[in-house]
Amino acid sequence: MSTATARYTGNLRTEATHTASGNTIFTDAPVDNHGRGEAFSPTDLVSAALGACMMTIMGIVAGRHELDLTGVSFEVTKHMAAEPRRIAQIDLQFRMPASLSAKDRTILENAARTCPVALSLNPEIRQQVQFLYE
Template identity: 50%
Template structure:
């Protein structure tokens, strides 16, 4: 079954349609690559997908453990390389709103690091992942 359809709109913009939900995503080329930068670039989506996947897996594990992770967020930084132009590094900092004991932290962090996107990204792309909790640890 087809997951999505992507249509080139012109001016370095695409529109992706998720067929099951009918949700849409617009992408633009970034300003450093001839684009307008008015939406996520395809490489922004790659980096953002890593954080989204990690938060989803954390949510699944948290539900299994009957703990609340609502409000947890991730800050994402994509670092590009040249020649060839590619994503070189993805930095993700996950900010929990709740504090947990050390055992729970280890379980949630391990779950995040084994999310399907993390395991699908080429090993040449550095994944620099950090976890922060309200008490600073």
């Protein structure tokens, strides 16, 4: 079974459907590349997927250690290179509970940095990850 199906809907937009769940996402080209910027661009999705993957892996590890990460959040900023047009850097800033011990922080940060998306991205894409404990 396929992971997803997608179709081009015109005007630099796509509609993709997750096969197992039926959930749908839309993409639009960014304003700086002929689009309207009214939805995630494909490179926005890659950047957000990195953060979501890191957060998911931290959640798995937190469950093993009986840690509650409810409310953890991240902000992602994507930086593009011009020639060739590609993602040059992804900045992620996680907001984590201040109550986590130094040991738990190390375990979670290491888990995040070894998520499948992080390990799958081209090594030329700089991944700047920051953990803020508040």
